[in-house]
Amino acid sequence: TYVGKPIKRVFDPRLITGRQNYIDDINFQGLHAAFVRSPYPHARVRSIDASDAVKSKGVVAVFTKRDLGLKEPMRPWVTYIDTSHLKDAPRYIFHDTVKYVGEPVAVVLATDRYLARDAVEKVNVDYEELKAVTKMEDAVKDEVLVHPNLGTNVAYDSNFNAGNVERAFKEAEVVVPIEIANERLSPSPMEPRGIVSRYESGYLTVWASTQIPHILRNEFSRMLGLESSKIRVIMPDIGGAFGSKAHIIPEELAVIAASMKLNSTVKWVATRSEELLASTARHNHFVGEVALKRDGTLLGIRGTLDVEMGAYITYTSMIQPQIIPPMIPGPYKVKDLAIRSRAVYTNTPPITMYRGASRPEATFIIERIMSIAADELKMSDVDIRLRNLVPPDLMPYKNPFGLQYDTGDYPGLLKKAIEKLEYERLIKWAEEEKKRGHRVGVGMAFYLEICGFGPWEYAEVRIDENGNVSVITGATPHGQGTETGIAQIVADELGVDMERVTVIWGDTAIVPAGFGTYGSRTISLAGSAAALASRKVMDKMKRVAASMLGVENVDYKDGKFTAAGKSVGWNEVAKKAYEVKDPGLVAYQFYEANVTFPYGVGVAIVEVDDYGIPKVLKYLSYDDIGKVVNPLLAEGQVHGAVVQAVGQALYEEAKLDENGQLVVSFSDYFIPTFMEAPEIKSQFTDTPHDSPYVTKSKGIGEAGLIVGPAVVVRALENATGARFTKTPVRPEEIFE
Ligand code: MCN
Ligand code: MO
Missing domain, CATH: 3.90.1170.50 (Aldehyde oxidase/xanthine dehydrogenase, a/b hammerhead)
Structure with missing residues (x-):
């Protein structure tokens, strides 16, 4: 297999x-x-x-x-x-x-x-x-309008209310103000x-x-x-x-x-x-406050989220103000929230999606809240999270905004991650190193991601007269290697050599229908569609084999159909099928999407030099993504996303001047190179919680960038003793 x-x-x-x-x-x-x-x-x-x-x-x-x-x-x-x-x-x-x-x-x-x-x-x-307005904070005042015919720069304004936030703040023993932002990225x-x-x-x-x-x-x-x-x-x-x-x-x-x-x-x-x-993305700003009990229980969150749209709404920019708020509770039990979410036009380039689109923003907000609350209450990062994580007996869990978290054991995974990644030892090591004047820090964060967005995906499986298999998929892999994962799934379903499976995608004249690859949906959605289509073709192969053997039913294993002591091979059956007018060795499957929720933990070690230039030395991750189809590909996804997370946390900013002019070019837009990339180790739990997909998988394509910025920023705080509430953290802020 x-x-x-x-x-x-x-x-x-x-x-x-x-x-x-x-x-x-x-x-x-x-x-x-x-x-x-x-x-x-x-x-x-x-x-x-x-x-x-x-x-x-x-x-x-x-x-x-x-x-x-x-x-x-x-x-x-x-x-x-x-x-x-x-x-x-x-x-x-x-x-x-x-x-x-x-x-x-x-x-x-x-x-x-x-x-x-x-x-x-x-x-x-x-x-x-x-007259132009190039800053969100000015644009919301509506003094200069990007689209005068709309009468406002606020393209979307919605209140995400859940529970009773007034009561939460009345009952609070501690109220902490928070302000959290991400600058524009490319x-x-x-x-x-x-x-x-x-x-x-x-x-x-x-x-x-x-x-x-x-x-x-x-x-x-x-x-x-x-x-x-x-x-x-x-x-x-x-x-x-x-x-x-x-x-x-x-x-x-x-x-x-x-x-x-x-x-x-x-x-x-x-x-x-x-x-x-x-393509610039992810400029948002959250201002609000959180209500807590002294024992670390998070009671409520309220505030305003502003998300920049640039001058026009694009096909994907409006996703963010709508998906960030319902994901802000994340993996935690908090029930009382009031979040006003606005999309704001400015005279700047329109916004695209960027890996995670909304989940990195929501995760950065809630994980910053957790870490800041831990500092205020003098608790550890692990304890405050354990106090608030949704326990496994509440699963499946409906979050206060109605999102249904499917499967998982959040506290269980956190405890295991802490052990496997030796977090406590690293924290102690950093304390010792700091005493010796070495500016290092260790940080962690937890994430819950929503992925597997709809509406559906299409797959078609054909077996040709030589017994070779084509999979036509509506998925559109573009670096992830998902076609390889799909070939693995189909080869297993059909019990054939993977070499014989060709995956075809990305041409509307060949692929009858499809949506594509986004939202870390593909292995689960397109993989499940391909698995079911394979089963249908397999049934047809079995029927042909049965008629060749003159029986009603056959067993199939490793390229051989057997019944009553007789057998025929895969290739013979495929060939035989094409001797009739309608071989029928083709089947298609539409598979409807259903969101699923992977989750995990990241730990980073950061070092700051005498000039305030930070570097992430090591990044460790421990995730539950359901069944792992291909650990090499899945780990590769974490590696790539973590390097982008390091960029977002520390280096990258698509900076615009007062005039809305991009002042960076590609030569000074600082994407981490091999020199800035940390040593990365990605692990998956050996007790995964499956998704409801046929593949039992959950997505991993974006996770590293969803949690990474919060992890890196926390490590930087540990190294410097300062508080950072936005990305990227610039060197001049580190030594303020
Ligand atoms: N995988 C696995 N087991 C799982 C989950 C995933 O083995 N349980 C493997 C899959 O086989 C696949 C990879 O991990 O090779 C990612 O699968 P999945 O999580 O289903 O994500 P998608 O295939 O839908 O990829 C989309 C995702 C997104 S939304 C962005 S953004 C992103 C990302 O992938 N863009 C990328 N990773 C990228 N990687 C590259 N090289 N280039 C991009 O543009
Ligand atoms: Mo994506």
Whole structure:
């Protein structure tokens, strides 16, 4: 069997020898796009003069607002909220009024990408500068409006009330004020976003660096007014996404619209600066207070959460103000909460998802609350958590906002983690080291994550006449190795060699339906769909084998069907099936999603040098993710996410100036390199609590970044004796 074994990704040889096929590797005949962008955070476009640009070498066309229309406006993908005001959104890709520095106003099409970029400089745009608001704290005052027609900068304002928070604060023995924030980050995948659009005889083919090909197809169809049957979206190799490639940006639409207008193929691959502009994430601010008993019982939380949207709502940005509040109670019993959650427009680039989207924010808030309360009450980080964790006899547990936590033993896992990760010993070691003048610290945090979001996923399993197996999946792995996990599951279900299983994804012409990879759902959801489809095909194989052996029922094991002392092999049965007109060795399965809740503990050791520069020396994790399909892949996910967590906690900030201008470039946006990466050790519990999925698994794709920032910040506090309430913690704050 394969499930549970540390099998290497099936595509590794191709990827690590540079034989992959990213967007920029696609060869084609056609045009390259480059964008004219606003230098102002808020301005009216009076006129655009492209006469010089059009005459430049290699330039075929320059398109502005009126040239590229949409049948229907762009819209947020997640529409739990009232988006009626967006119905009158302009049906243009470019706007008359630009609302952030870098917003595109025109696209240049040329025979070569450098000629296209050169011509961008020759497009003269006459702007009338308008008053801008670039900071959330100013924007909520509604003095300067990003969208004057809305009458407010608050795009969403909702009260998440549970229990009786007044009573909790009345009964409190200790009330602690809290203020917690994350600064803007950039997911920074290895490959920036990019698109190639070919339009020919009424048929549109789009290669896109995306996580959601089917959603793109349907959205392109809606916005461009072309039947979805005439659109094919292909996701080639993707050099990472981290949630940032689950929405559509105007640049992508402009490329497609231009290719349709010119009956041509058009390509655009974002430069690193454009990628920084297109994907920034996770800027939020929570101010409130917590009510506690002196014994550490957390009674209540109240406060206001502001989440920045930038200048426009994207397909995924509105998820955050809606999912952070109900996840703030986390794994704890606290019942009385009043959280006002607001989404705030500013004249800054629109926000994308970033690994964990909402769960890192919620976890940072509740884990900071736990650690700060521990300090105030002079309790240990472990004791205060043990006092508040939901005990196993309350599982399944309905949290105060109605989320149903499926399975787990939170206090049990915490106790085991403390032991396995030798937390108490490390804390003592740090105390000793500090006495010797060595600035080190140890920190821990707990997390509960919600994953496995819907709505459903699709799988199809076929056995060909040679007995080889194809799995067609709506999942869209882009670095996780989930295709390898799915191949393991199917190989086990069918009792065949994994080499014989090919997993196919990311092409709407081949995959009939699908949603994609996000929210750490794929191995559980697409894996379960594939397992059930495999069982259906297996039944058919058994029926063919039975008729070959002239019996009613057969047993199957390791490639052999047997009955009454006779047997036939896998290959013979597959071959036989294709001798009839309808072999039927194909089955599909839609599998409905159901959220599931993995959880775990992280411990970090941090060292601070004489200049206040922190470094995470070691990071240890202990998680319950249900059944582990492939420990190598799952651990790999923790490793990658932890390095991003170190970046968020200590180094990374997509800083904007007063003008809303990004002041970092990719050379000073400080992603941890091998030098800053800690030694990481990821372990999974040997007594897992299964999810209700067929695979029994829960997700691990985001966990390291969900809990990591709280872990690292706590270790930094332990090292310095200071309190830090936001990420990233800058060196100048460490030695304040
Ligand atoms: N796995 C396992 N056993 C489990 C759970 C997971 O063996 N119980 C393995 C799976 O086989 C898979 C990996 O762990 O190889 C992640 O699976 P899962 O948790 O189901 O997450 P997804 O496949 O849905 O991946 C999405 C997740 C998200 S939401 C972001 S953001 C993210 C992440 O994955 N983006 C990534 N990890 C990334 N890794 C890379 N290299 N690139 C990205 O863009
Ligand atoms: Mo994600």
